[in-house]
Amino acid sequence: MNFELLLQLVINGLIVGTLYGVVAMCFVLIYKSTQIVNFAQGEFLLIGAWVCWALLVHFGLPFWIGFPVTLVFMMCFGVLLQVVVLRPMIGEPIISVIMVTIGLSIFFQAVMKWMFGVFVQPFPEIFTTKAINIGGLQVQTAYVMSVAVSLVIMVAFAWFFKYSRMGLAMRATAFNQQVAQSLGISVKQVFAMAWAISAMVSALAGVVVGMVNGVSSALSFFGIKVFPAVILGGLDSIIGAILGGLIIGVLENTAEFVDSQYLNLGNLYTVAPFYVLIIILMIKPYGLFGTKKIERV
Amino acid sequence: MAATTSMMRCGEFKTSYAKDTTIFPTPMSRNFAILAVLLLLIAPLQIGDFQFLSRYQINLLIQIGYYSIAALGLNILVGCTGQISLGHAAFFGFGAFSSAWLSNNTGIPVFFTIPLAGLMTTAVGLIFGVPAARIKGLYLAIATFASQFILEDFFARADWFTGGSAGAMAMPFTLFGHELSGDRSYFYVVLAYLVVMFICGANLLRSRDGRAFVAVRDHYLSAEVMGINLTKYRILSFGVASFFAGIGGALYGHYLGYVSAEGFSILLSIQFLGMIIIGGLGSVMGTIMGTAFMVLLPEVMEFGASGLSGVAPGLTDGLAFLKEAAIGLAIILFLIFEPDGLAHRWKMTKAYWKLYPFSY
Numbered sequence: 001m002n003f004e005l006l007l008q009l010v011i012n013g014l015i016v017g018t019l020y021g022v023v024a025m026c027f028v029l030i031y032k033s034t035q036i037v038n039f040a041q042g043e044f045l046l047i048g049a050w051v052c053w054a055l056l057v058h059f060g061l062p063f064w065i066g067f068p069v070t071l072v073f074m075m076c077f078g079v080l081l082q083v084v085v086l087r088p089m090i091g092e093p094i095i096s097v098i099m100v101t102i103g104l105s106i107f108f109q110a111v112m113k114w115m116f117g118v119f120v121q122p123f124p125e126i127f128t129t130k131a132i133n134i135g136g137l138q139v140q141t142a143y144v145m146s147v148a149v150s151l152v153i154m155v156a157f158a159w160f161f162k163y164s165r166m167g168l169a170m171r172a173t174a175f176n177q178q179v180a181q182s183l184g185i186s187v188k189q190v191f192a193m194a195w196a197i198s199a200m201v202s203a204l205a206g207v208v209v210g211m212v213n214g215v216s217s218a219l220s221f222f223g224i225k226v227f228p229a230v231i232l233g234g235l236d237s238i239i240g241a242i243l244g245g246l247i248i249g250v251l252e253n254t255a256e257f258v259d260s261q262y263l264n265l266g267n268l269y270t271v272a273p274f275y276v277l278i279i280i281l282m283i284k285p286y287g288l289f290g291t292k293k294i295e296r297v
Numbered sequence: 298m299a300a301t302t303s304m305m306r307c308g309e310f311k312t313s314y315a316k317d318t319t320i321f322p323t324p325m326s327r328n329f330a331i332l333a334v335l336l337l338l339i340a341p342l343q344i345g346d347f348q349f350l351s352r353y354q355i356n357l358l359i360q361i362g363y364y365s366i367a368a369l370g371l372n373i374l375v376g377c378t379g380q381i382s383l384g385h386a387a388f389f390g391f392g393a394f395s396s397a398w399l400s401n402n403t404g405i406p407v408f409f410t411i412p413l414a415g416l417m418t419t420a421v422g423l424i425f426g427v428p429a430a431r432i433k434g435l436y437l438a439i440a441t442f443a444s445q446f447i448l449e450d451f452f453a454r455a456d457w458f459t460g461g462s463a464g465a466m467a468m469p470f471t472l473f474g475h476e477l478s479g480d481r482s483y484f485y486v487v488l489a490y491l492v493v494m495f496i497c498g499a500n501l502l503r504s505r506d507g508r509a510f511v512a513v514r515d516h517y518l519s520a521e522v523m524g525i526n527l528t529k530y531r532i533l534s535f536g537v538a539s540f541f542a543g544i545g546g547a548l549y550g551h552y553l554g555y556v557s558a559e560g561f562s563i564l565l566s567i568q569f570l571g572m573i574i575i576g577g578l579g580s581v582m583g584t585i586m587g588t589a590f591m592v593l594l595p596e597v598m599e600f601g602a603s604g605l606s607g608v609a610p611g612l613t614d615g616l617a618f619l620k621e622a623a624i625g626l627a628i629i630l631f632l633i634f635e636p637d638g639l640a641h642r643w644k645m646t647k648a649y650w651k652l653y654p655f656s657y
Contacts, residue, residue: 037435037438037439085629085633088633089632089633092632092636094381094434094435094438095375095379095381095574095578096574096632096636098381098435098438099570099571099574099628099632100628100629100632100633102383102567102570102625102628103567103571103624103625103626103627103628103629103632104625104629105625106564106567106621106622106624106625106628107622107625107626107629108625109621110618110619110620110621110622110625111618111622113618113621114615114618114619114622224446227439227442227443228443231436231439235435267450267453270446270450271446271447271450274443274444274446274447275443275447277439277440277443278428278440278443278444278447281428281431281432281436281439281440281443282427282428282431285431285432285436
């Protein structure tokens with residue numbers, strides 16, 4: 001047993017897991033308030049990261065200007081997407097809704113490849129020190145920052161949904177659209193808001209990952225990894241999404257450890273979450289914290 | 298009555314259930330279908346220097362052929378039974394690999410390995426359809442999404458079966474000692490399979506099992522009350538879909554002569570779904586229309602880009618990505634503006650011309 005490697009991998013898993021958690025949270029936010037499964041969540045990360053990269057590299061903006069501009073852009077993008085593409089889909093069968101987001105995902109991925117090329121582009125340096133030492137383990141500064149940022153986002157989400165007026169309106173809409181509407185909540189506004197927040201926070205995660213690994217279309221794979229996380233946590237539970245993300249992150253890295261030390265199968269890392277996904281769907285389809293839907297005739 | 302039987306009829310005059318479920322509603326439509334098959338039979342002929350279609354056009358027709366066989370399976374699963382599958386390309390690939398493996402390792406002639414590959418894929422499809430017994434809708438879509446990745450990983454890993462990353466060679470199709478490997482002769486193999494599979498598919502939907510599929514889609518509780526075994530039919534439709542996918546995949550493998558694991562990605566699965574959505578969910582003829590649309594769309598774009606190369610020279614460089622983007626865009630636009638697909642559009646066009654100058 002190589003404990004040091006295991007520890008390093010588990011720490012990595014926790015860090016990546018928090019990022020999965022944040023993206024999963026965005027995914028759940030959209031599902032909970034608008035009942036749409038967003039297969040294009042990974043593309044939000046991709047677009048956010050590319051836009052920020054372009055602002056920093058092509059326009060030479062400093063990070064503290066470029067980053068907020070990216071967030072504003074993503075907010076507009078999210079609202080626009082909801083209004084133009086997703087609003088006509090309200091009331092359509094589930095296959096149409098799924099296929100529209102899949103279509104969006106393919107479309108944006110291809111367009112991003114067309115505009116920015118297929119090669120990994122390094123992000124300009126933002127932190128002067130590359131890695132810091134925590135308890136004898138080397139951890140990248142950007143990762144530490146990402147965990148900090150993720151925690152801030154999670155706290156902000158909790159506050160937003162518990163105390164702010166808009167957050168309460170969103171929760172009411174998620175609970176029952178008709179009742180919310182009769183209380184004077186604009187459901188349209190809530191839907192647009194959900195997409196805007198989701199796009200913004202995803203872009204933030206995209207920028208963080210881009211800082212560490214460089215920006216490339218591989219970023220959109222986060223959108224696929226989100227599925228095991230949200231199914232594990234329950235499709236409509238925000239806490240479940242965070243926990244699911246953490247578990248999937250750690251699981252991936254332990255799978256990597258077991259694979260490299262004992263099994264030598266190769267790329268167990270990428271498939272293990274999907275086996276977990278199928279098993280969970282078979283034994284506990286509503287996940288750890290999801291609401292059970294009881295059908296009555 | 299003579300007028301009503303000879304040309305298109307101006308209304309519905311069906312008096313029995315059997316008449317309502319016939320494959321061809323009028324003798325005219327049947328004659329047109331037969332004519333189309335006859336035209337396709339002479340299409341690849343080459344008389345001296347004269348040829349009806351170039352080799353490239355035949356290649357496109359073959360592609361439409363094997364893709365539409367697989368897409369018909371998916372249409373039975375998604376359009377008729379209402380179960381979303383995001384893993385159809387994996388089954389298509391499994392069919393290609395099993396036929397190649399059978400013909401390479403067991404010495405069974407390719408003529409028999411294609412249906413056998415269909416059966417092997419059915420078995421796999423039944424296994425991956427098991428989650429359908431418990432979950433449906435969105436959750437099922439996510440489960441099939443996972444099975445796509447699991448099978449893709451299996452293709453890359455199982456060296457004994459697929460040749461791993463190197464891929465597998467597939468033997469050419471032989472019939473009574475004649476090798477049918479060129480585009481022009483292989484065309485007939487695909488055409489024969491296309492006709493047989495489409496007749497099977499269309500007839501399946503008229504049978505008790507087909508009606509059970511539709512009942513499960515429309516209202517599963519009522520279906521269960523009427524004595525339809527939900528679990529059985531949900532898993533069975535996965536089996537049927539994989540059989541079609543397996544046959545299509547086997548035809549694909551023997552056409553190219555080489556099967557590589559990279560060809561069966563999630564993108565192909567999405568393309569299959571795009572074909573049936575563009576063609577029309579639950580429509581047999583729509584499947585062919587949608588497949589033709591999906592196969593011809595990149596070709597048309599290539600044609601357009603080469604035409605515009607003088608005006609916009611950058612267009613040809615990014616063409617590969619633009620083609621991919623066009624697939625996504627086509628799916629989105631069809632879902633927003635024509636959710637019933639080309640089959641519905643075709644019906645509307647026919648209805649318009651039926652009473653042409655006085656359409657009201």
